Amino acid sequence: MSTIAAIGTPHGKGGVAMVRISGSEAFEVAKRVFVPANKARFEKQLHGSVYYGSFRDEKGVFDDGICILFKSPSSFTGEDVCELYCHGGLLVTQKLLASALKNGARMALAGEFTRRAFINGKMSLTQAEAIGGIIDSVSDKHLTVSANQANGSLSRALGEIYDELKLLAASVYAYIDYPDEDMTDISVPEMKQTLIKIKARLDRLAGSHTYGRAISEGIKTAIVGKPNTGKSSLLNLLCGEERAIVTDIAGTTRDIVTETVRLGDIILRLSDTAGIRESDDTVEKIGIGRSIGAISEADLVLAVFDLSRPIDDDDKRLISAIIESGKQSKTVCILNKSDIASGPCHKLPFDRALSISAKNNEGIELLVDTVGEMFGAGEIGENDEIIVNARQCAAVANAANAVGNAIEALDGFTQDIAGMDIEIALAAIAEADGRQVSEDIVNEIFSHFCVGK
Ligand SMILES: Nc1nc2c(ncn2[C@@H]2O[C@H](COP(=O)(O)OP(=O)(O)OP(=O)(O)O)[C@@H](O)[C@H]2O)c(=O)[nH]1
Ligand SMILES: [Mg+2]
Incomplete structure (x- = not known):
């Protein structure tokens, strides 16, 4: 396999940047690019050792900076790996990479380091995907x-189920092939019991x-909501900054204002929309059309009503939409x-309702709890595995489905089918x-990973 190189740190200026080289020629490339201060020590090529020196290209x-060598198989990729740390300037980092590329490495593809780690058995696919999660996470829980x-x-949880x-x-x-002999120490009812337990575990994981x-x-x-109910005030409160314009003029927000915020451990990708009402104004009408569109695309709708005023036709129109x-x-x-409500609380056709004051920051804790409950926070125990990845979820759901079929098959006269269903479940978990x-x-x-990871 060829020796690859890429910049491992983000694009931009910083104190330090790192170029990573991996492959059988990694140390050879390093020798051509890096001039160690202590040549004799560097020649020993000790695993995990840190060497100080300078970086060069054909011009000098x-x-x-420093160079660290990791010997195969005890490296991230499982191959010989060399990490070169230079000063974190854009030009200097590019020059270091270019020098490595001129001296025997080729440019790594997106995710190629992690891909090699997976191919070389250093980590499972779920572990590799979790590294992507560490890099992407913005909430503590996701991290x-x-x-x-x-x-x-x-991987361990899936491995247990697989075994x-x-x-x-x-x-x-064994039971199907030799029904009359005592070939197996597990009876059919016992098998069924175990399958039911496994199915519950898989269902919980997929759920x-x-x-x-x-959280990811x-x-x-x-x-x-209709105009002036305080939608933009709520957005600003959740963002912690004056992101959208707030005025007492109905129809202030015309276009959709988007922002990503963290509510407890949950991430909301918020769209503040134009107030929905009857309007002849061309621009406002377009905005209202977008608001209706936002409802149909949303996984969560925060419908805002004004507690200080009675419910009117515009509110009713929103409810219908x-x-x-x-x-x-x-x-x-x-x-x-x-804060300024005096009349009785509105009774509206929604299961979840809560009163807040966006102006005085009151009632938001209840919103955090409500949204958490809607998206399953309460069903997750402290030590429960959580699947963040759609691909893993689909595979686990397929496995649960196949185990369900196996349970049914064991009930009837089709126990040979149960074996096939279990094999389908095994394949899904393996995937x-x-x-x-x-x-x-x-x-x-791996194509979704960044280059350098
Ligand atoms: N007393 C009180 N006033 C509020 C509250 N929330 C918002 N307001 C006021 O209501 C008015 C409208 O607020 P916005 O946040 O602009 O309302 P909006 O729903 O975004 O309005 P449009 O963009 O026009 O649809 C402003 O004068 C706010 O200060 C609240 O909790 N209490
Ligand atoms: Mg607004």
Whole structure:
């Protein structure tokens, strides 16, 4: 396999930048690019040692820094790896990379270092994907989950299920082939019991993805309401800054204002929209059309009403729009301006309602709890595995489905089918964890990584 190189640190100016080289020629490339201060010591090429020296290209030395060598197989990729740390300037880092490329390395593709780590058995696919999670995470929860999974927690959980299913498959086949002999120490009712437990575990894992997605990718959220109810005030409160214009003029927000915020551990991808009402104004009408569109695209709708005023036709129009777009169950009814409300609380056709004052920052804790509950926070225990990745979730759901079929098959006269269903489940788990995964899927996964990772 060729020796690859890439800049491992972000594009931009900083104190330090790093160029990583991996492959059988990595140390040879390093020798041509790096001039060690202590040549005799560098010649020993000790694993994990740090060497000070300078960096050069064909024109001569251009910076100084350090070089660390990691010997195969004890490196990130499993190959010989050399990391070169120069000063973090744009030009100097480019020059260091260019020098490595001129001296025997080729440019790494997106995700190629991690891909090699996977191919060389240094990590499972779920571990590799979790490294992407560590880099992407903006919430503590996502970071914790990713760090645990990079250490193999999900791989271990899937491995346990895989091993249990493997045993069962063997027992099912032994039972079918030799029904009269006592070939197996697991009876059919016992097999069924074990399969039911496994199915529950797989269902729980697949179900955790609702929460997993909420803490990673985030929830597409539309803030809607008639004009002047305080939608933009709510957006600003959640952002912690004056992101959208707030005035007492109805129809202030015309276009959609988007912002990503963290609500507890959950990420909301918020869209503040134009107030929905009857209007003849051309621009406002376009904005209202977009607001309706935002409702249909949202996974969470925050429908804002003004508690200090009675419900009117514009409010009713909004409620109808939400019901028509099928988002009633995904809506939290926000009764705003609780600070100046005097009349009775509005009774609206939503299961979840809470009163807040966006102006005085009151009632937001309840919103945090409500949204957390809607997206499964309460169903996740402290030590439960959480699936953040859609690909893993689909594979685990397929496995759960196949185990369900196996349970049904054991009930009837089709126990041989149970064996086949268990094999389908085994294949699905193997795919989730990458023990058995097609080249195309591997390429697809790593192409989303950045170059240098
Ligand atoms: N008393 C009180 N006033 C509020 C509250 N929230 C918002 N307001 C006021 O209500 C007015 C409208 O607020 P906005 O946030 O601009 O309302 P909006 O729903 O975005 O309005 P449009 O963009 O026109 O659709 C402003 O004068 C706010 O200061 C609240 O909780 N209490
Ligand atoms: Mg507004």
